[in-house]
Amino acid sequence: MSELPRQHGHDASRNPLVMKLGGSSIEDAGAIRRSWRILESRLSLRPVVIVSALAGVTDQLLTAGKAAARRSADLANNIFADVHFRHAALARELVAGTEQENLLSQLNEDFNDMQILAQDLTAAGEFTPATQDHLMGLGECISSKLVCAAFQQAGLAAVHVDARSCIVTDDRHTYATPLWELTNENLRRTLVPLLQSGQVPLMAGFIGSTREGVPTTLGRGGSDFSAAIVGGALHASRVEIWTDVDGVMTTDPKVCPDARVIARMSFDEASEMACFGAKVLHPATLLPAMRENIPVHVLNARNPQGEGTQIVAHASTTNVVTAVTAKRKVAAVEIETWERMNVELLGAICAVFDQHRCPIDVMVTSLGRVSLLVGSTSPLPGVAADLEGVAKVRWENHKALICLVGENIRRQPEVASRVFAAISDLDVRLSCQGASDRTITFLVEDSKADESVQRLHRLFFPEKTAPKAKSSPVLTQTSETQPAAR
Numbered sequence: 001m002s003e004l005p006r007q008h009g010h011d012a013s014r015n016p017l018v019m020k021l022g023g024s025s026i027e028d029a030g031a032i033r034r035s036w037r038i039l040e041s042r043l044s045l046r047p048v049v050i051v052s053a054l055a056g057v058t059d060q061l062l063t064a065g066k067a068a069a070r071r072s073a074d075l076a077n078n079i080f081a082d083v084h085f086r087h088a089a090l091a092r093e094l095v096a097g098t099e100q101e102n103l104l105s106q107l108n109e110d111f112n113d114m115q116i117l118a119q120d121l122t123a124a125g126e127f128t129p130a131t132q133d134h135l136m137g138l139g140e141c142i143s144s145k146l147v148c149a150a151f152q153q154a155g156l157a158a159v160h161v162d163a164r165s166c167i168v169t170d171d172r173h174t175y176a177t178p179l180w181e182l183t184n185e186n187l188r189r190t191l192v193p194l195l196q197s198g199q200v201p202l203m204a205g206f207i208g209s210t211r212e213g214v215p216t217t218l219g220r221g222g223s224d225f226s227a228a229i230v231g232g233a234l235h236a237s238r239v240e241i242w243t244d245v246d247g248v249m250t251t252d253p254k255v256c257p258d259a260r261v262i263a264r265m266s267f268d269e270a271s272e273m274a275c276f277g278a279k280v281l282h283p284a285t286l287l288p289a290m291r292e293n294i295p296v297h298v299l300n301a302r303n304p305q306g307e308g309t310q311i312v313a314h315a316s317t318t319n320v321v322t323a324v325t326a327k328r329k330v331a332a333v334e335i336e337t338w339e340r341m342n343v344e345l346l347g348a349i350c351a352v353f354d355q356h357r358c359p360i361d362v363m364v365t366s367l368g369r370v371s372l373l374v375g376s377t378s379p380l381p382g383v384a385a386d387l388e389g390v391a392k393v394r395w396e397n398h399k400a401l402i403c404l405v406g407e408n409i410r411r412q413p414e415v416a417s418r419v420f421a422a423i424s425d426l427d428v429r430l431s432c433q434g435a436s437d438r439t440i441t442f443l444v445e446d447s448k449a450d451e452s453v454q455r456l457h458r459l460f461f462p463e464k465t466a467p468k469a470k471s472s473p474v475l476t477q478t479s480e481t482q483p484a485a486r
């Protein structure tokens with residue numbers, strides 16, 4: 001097996017760089033050209049490129065699949081035609097000659113596959129998780145071929161690598177996890193020779209396949225995870241996530257336009273942010289990077305000169321609150337057990353959720369009760385039926401989990417009291433200190449999520465121009481010591 005030497009000093013001349021281009025970084029011809037220039041500036045770092053679907057395409061494919069399954073074949077076909085037209089137009093603009101013809105015929109094949117899948121869906125009247133993975137993953141299949149051909153046309157020695165034959169996963173459709181040993185071995189065997197011969201491997205993010213070759217996906221936003229998986233396998237010098245914002249910010253800038261870039265943060269803090277709703281990173285992204293101690297940089301493809309956010313093992317910060325996040329549209333589930341809670345019972349409850357492919361977001365247990373959050377209520381009737389006789393299951397929909405992240409947040413009890421003073425009128429339904437000492441989380445109605453985040457962001461990140469408040473030590477500490485946030 002080809003093996004890259006382990007470099008502890010991250011010697012860039014030997015360890016590759018992994019660059020993930022998000023949907024907005026390749027959304028049109030201008031964006032693809034911009035990304036090409038970024039890549040060109042990094043050729044000496046031996047890049048491997050991971051690409052998402054073009055912005056908006058995964059959502060379109062999901063809508064088309066749902067439409068086909070409810071027998072709205074026209075809607076599904078219109079969406080496919082729209083996606084096909086966009087890719088073909090880009091192929092004509094960015095690629096010429098026989099390369100263009102080849103690319104167009106490959107795209108035609110993928111669009112035929114989409115139509116066949118849609119016909120099967122219409123016949124079955126059901127959009128199973130396995131079909132969902134197959135259909136949604138085609139977005140990355142077509143974008144990766146398009147971007148690879150465009151980069152080749154621009155003179156780059158890019159070579160397309162089939163992600164599905166490298167990233168082997170379990171069969172948890174829609175949120176699969178890699179079988180690490182097999183995946184690492186496949187990635188090294190495929191990518192190392194290409195790198196050694198001076199080529200630039202380019203592969204689709206988000207997708208993998210089971211040992212049997214059934215297509216899977218790594219969950220929404222999963223291309224970030226793909227980049228970290230490849231980075232981990234190759235002991236990369238660093239992983240770069242190229243997106244549409246200047247880095248990881250103190251909150252979602254779409255909710256609070258005055259959010260600031262966090263210059264440097266720890267893997268742990270970034271993981272908490274991702275798990276608790278910061279869409280800028282897929283929640284599992286940091287795991288392979290942490291394991292191999294590979295720095296992850298989040299950068300803006302529209303502003304490549306920016307320094308972005310550097311995520312590393314340890315980042316010293318004096319800020320009490322690093323960021324505010326919101327996990328939207330979750331359901332709060334209460335499970336009342338007939339007997340005292342114990343490890344076996346808890347294990348049995350978790351197994352039932354797993355059988356129904358219902359990932360659990362946050363869990364709190366007490367003597368005869370388990371409270372947890374899930375992203376979708378559709379598996380819950382089945383879960384409740386399977387737990388009958390063991391426990392009573394109730395749930396409430398349309399909630400949002402708001403989270404404050406900070407390295408030492410739990411050691412600052414004033415933070416929680418300031419938080420609740422700021423939002424107590426918003427009907428805070430449940431509150432729990434996070435399992436780690438880096439988070440404080442609480443639940444509000446989803447309709448109150450933006451307002452909660454805005455109030456808390458104002459509280460802990462007051463506008464730079466605002467006069468300094470002579471207030472509690474917590475606020476003074478957060479507002480005056482922002483060295484990590486630009």
Ligand code: ADP
Pocket residue numbers: 021022023024025052221242243244245247248249250251252253254277278279280281323
């Ligand atoms: P990509 O297609 O590049 O993967 P995403 O849409 O998945 O991009 O992620 C980038 C988006 O994440 C940003 O446009 C921003 O609205 C959102 N976001 C949410 N929370 C944060 C945060 N704390 N910092 C930066 N961006 C955030």
Ligand code: ASP
Pocket residue numbers: 022023052053058059139205206219220221222223224
């Ligand atoms: N295209 C996939 C999604 O929209 C994966 C990604 O963009 O990372 O979820």
Ligand code: MG
Pocket residue numbers: 022221222224279280281282
């Ligand atoms: Mg993303």
